[in-house]
Amino acid sequence: MRFxxxxxxxxxxxxxxxxxxxxxxxxxxxxxVWVFELPxxxxxAALILIFLTVFIVFSRRHTDxxxxxxxxxxxxxxxxxxxxxQGHLYIWDAEEYGRISFAxxxxxxxxxxxxxxxxxxxxxxxxxxxxxxxxxxxxxVMLFVLLGSFEHSxxxxxxxxxxxxxxxxxxxxxxxSLAAVGMATVIGIPAGIWAARSQKYRILVxxxxxxxxxxxxxxxxxxxxxxxxxxxxxxxxxxxxxxxxIGTAPALIALTLYSLLPIIRNTFTGIYYIETQIISxxxxxxxxxxxxxxxxxxxxxxxxxxxxxxxxxxQCIGNTAVAAxxxxxxxxxxxxxxxxxxxxxxILLGVIPVILLSILFDRLFHLxxxxxxxxxxxxxxxx
Amino acid sequence: xxxxxxFLKQQKLGTLFVIVYLLYVTLPTLQYSILAPLFPHLxxxxxxxxxxxxxFGEHLLLVLLSGISAFVTGIFLGIxxxxxxxxxxxxxVQDLTALLQTFPPVAVLTLxxxxxxxxxxxxxxxxxxxxxxxxxxxxxxxxxxxPQPLKEAARGMGMTPLQVLIKAELPQAFPAILTGTxxxxxxxxxxATIGGxxxxxxxxxxxxxxLVRDNTAFVLQGAIAAAGLAFLADYLFELWEQKMNRxx
Numbered sequence: 001m002r003f004x005x006x007x008x009x010x011x012x013x014x015x016x017x018x019x020x021x022x023x024x025x026x027x028x029x030x031x032x033v034w035v036f037e038l039p040x041x042x043x044x045a046a047l048i049l050i051f052l053t054v055f056i057v058f059s060r061r062h063t064d065x066x067x068x069x070x071x072x073x074x075x076x077x078x079x080x081x082x083x084x085x086q087g088h089l090y091i092w093d094a095e096e097y098g099r100i101s102f103a104x105x106x107x108x109x110x111x112x113x114x115x116x117x118x119x120x121x122x123x124x125x126x127x128x129x130x131x132x133x134x135x136x137x138x139x140x141v142m143l144f145v146l147l148g149s150f151e152h153s154x155x156x157x158x159x160x161x162x163x164x165x166x167x168x169x170x171x172x173x174x175x176x177s178l179a180a181v182g183m184a185t186v187i188g189i190p191a192g193i194w195a196a197r198s199q200k201y202r203i204l205v206x207x208x209x210x211x212x213x214x215x216x217x218x219x220x221x222x223x224x225x226x227x228x229x230x231x232x233x234x235x236x237x238x239x240x241x242x243x244x245x246i247g248t249a250p251a252l253i254a255l256t257l258y259s260l261l262p263i264i265r266n267t268f269t270g271i272y273y274i275e276t277q278i279i280s281x282x283x284x285x286x287x288x289x290x291x292x293x294x295x296x297x298x299x300x301x302x303x304x305x306x307x308x309x310x311x312x313x314x315q316c317i318g319n320t321a322v323a324a325x326x327x328x329x330x331x332x333x334x335x336x337x338x339x340x341x342x343x344x345x346x347i348l349l350g351v352i353p354v355i356l357l358s359i360l361f362d363r364l365f366h367l368x369x370x371x372x373x374x375x376x377x378x379x380x381x382x383x
Numbered sequence: 384x385x386x387x388x389x390f391l392k393q394q395k396l397g398t399l400f401v402i403v404y405l406l407y408v409t410l411p412t413l414q415y416s417i418l419a420p421l422f423p424h425l426x427x428x429x430x431x432x433x434x435x436x437x438x439f440g441e442h443l444l445l446v447l448l449s450g451i452s453a454f455v456t457g458i459f460l461g462i463x464x465x466x467x468x469x470x471x472x473x474x475x476v477q478d479l480t481a482l483l484q485t486f487p488p489v490a491v492l493t494l495x496x497x498x499x500x501x502x503x504x505x506x507x508x509x510x511x512x513x514x515x516x517x518x519x520x521x522x523x524x525x526x527x528x529x530p531q532p533l534k535e536a537a538r539g540m541g542m543t544p545l546q547v548l549i550k551a552e553l554p555q556a557f558p559a560i561l562t563g564t565x566x567x568x569x570x571x572x573x574x575a576t577i578g579g580x581x582x583x584x585x586x587x588x589x590x591x592x593x594l595v596r597d598n599t600a601f602v603l604q605g606a607i608a609a610a611g612l613a614f615l616a617d618y619l620f621e622l623w624e625q626k627m628n629r630x631x
Contacts, residue, residue: 003472003475211614215573216576245599318489351490355490358487
């Protein structure tokens with residue numbers, strides 16, 4: 001009841017806050033647009049949605065379908081308003097160079113839709129059907145975007161001005177993050193296994209990686225510059241390989257160092273905390289140490305190790321954005337350009353993909369963890 | 384007095400680090416004498432616009448203000464969703480904080496600019512929102528792991544629900560809350576460094592100025608101070624946790 005009340009409050013708030021801002025050009029601050037200053041069709045729809053909200057809040061049934069339909073109506077209204085604004089930019093003295101940005105109401109609307117859909121997902125009996133429905137909604141919205149229906153949306157305009165560069169930096173970002181986490185995995189898994197075997201080494205390893213993790217990302221990037229610049233000045237071979245004080249090399253090293261802690265910690269935990277009976281049973285079956293490792297310890301700790309890699313990767317995608325400050329490229333380029341030019345929409349063009357990438361890789365690895373869990377262990381959890 | 388000397392004897396290395404760090408931050412001559420030999424070809428060694436001490440002060444203010452408000456709000460939220468009247472929100476708050484934690488701190492910080500503009504306020508807001516997350520999550524975990532018999536015993540002694548919360552549940556959950564706060568503060572120090580880009584001041588200002596002007600000395604001057612501050616905070620939390628473990 002209280003939860004539905006909160007969701008309803010968010011839904012109603014959406015219409016009493018400006019949904020969009022219309023700007024005459026790139027730099028000028030725009031004028032806010034409320035849904036109630038639009039033609040009756042739009043605010044009429046908004047009113048109906050508000051009444052529906054009240055109905056949903058006070059109805060005793062939790063119907064997942066109702067919530068789904070309500071969020072579809074909500075999304076449609078948001079898109080319809082955007083479409084109307086595009087056709088009537090002249091009302092706000094913004095014609096050729098006019099652009100539309102999102103305002104507070106839009107972000108609250110996103111929160112409302114998230115709350116509605118997550119509530120529906122939690123209470124539904126048909127989880128698969130609901131996820132397919134959500135994917136279809138996302139696909140329809142994407143289709144509208146690709147067909148160019150929202151060509152005056154400010155983020156898309158920023159995108160169109162640098163679509164080539166955007167794709168390049170996106171790939172660059174993903175590559176850099178994956179390369180760093182890949183290197184950290186190659187170093188981290190053996191280090192974690194070693195830490196599980198030897199106590200003396202364990203303390204040293206964890207003190208070091210914990211220390212590295214504590215250093216602020218920008219400071220670590222900064223600390224990389226001086227030594228690498230010195231190295232490339234001393235050894236021309238390195239310089240010809242493209243290693244310099246700024247650029248990809250220091251970013252990759254710093255990102256790798258950062259990614260070590262979650263991987264080493266989880267590998268260690270995964271291997272160290274396997275119950276001794278299981279190991280004894282393996283020895284009893286006549287397995288030698290290598291076989292025990294290959295057939296018992298490794299499969300049992302794989303989900304834990306994957307969790308570590310996931311944490312590293314999510315963290316790394318964020319830190320790669322910072323790496324743009326030392327000239328390593330990536331989506332951070334747009335963020336810091338946007339900050340430099342005071343163009344909020346350019347910042348969003350960098351930030352939103354970074355967030356989506358983090359969520360995407362987080363979800364993918366969650367699936368991988370599920371698959372990698374041995375069947376026996378999964379059954380044991382259910383018991 | 385006796386306690387202090389005993390402490391200093393036990394924590395020789397730590398105390399030395401704290402003293403050296405504070406001297407580094409306060410004395411420009413010390414910074415100069417460390418950095419100048421490394422960069423013989425540079426004219427400007429120290430960031431000229433503001434003293435490191437001032438940047439350090441701004442940084443500390445930002446981190447402490449956002450950290451303290453997040454601590455209060457986070458614990459309040461964590462308590463609310465574990466009471467009978469807030470139970471309905473527990474799952475949603477856990478889901479939402481898990482989702483928000485996949486957002487990179489830089490993203491939250493820079494998103495604050497389109498929302499609020501440049502300066503101290505957006506940085507404060509972003510740090511505040513981001514540092515609530517670990518505190519809420521750990522408060523919830525801590526409170527949920529308090530054994531049921533303990534709560535029942537407290538109630539059986541005639542305590543009101545508020546007394547049960549304050550005298551039985553919170554002390555039990557406090558180690559978890561402290562861990563959450565430690566994570567928050569360390570992330571905060573790191574994110575506040577990037578705050579230099581959105582005009583919030585702090586040690587990041589020297590680093591960013593160095594990067595823009597291609598002056599590695601400024602970068603190093605700020606980076607050493609920022610890394611040292613993170614180590615300092617981590618060390619203080621370590622001491623606090625050790626002290627709590629001894630008391631148990």
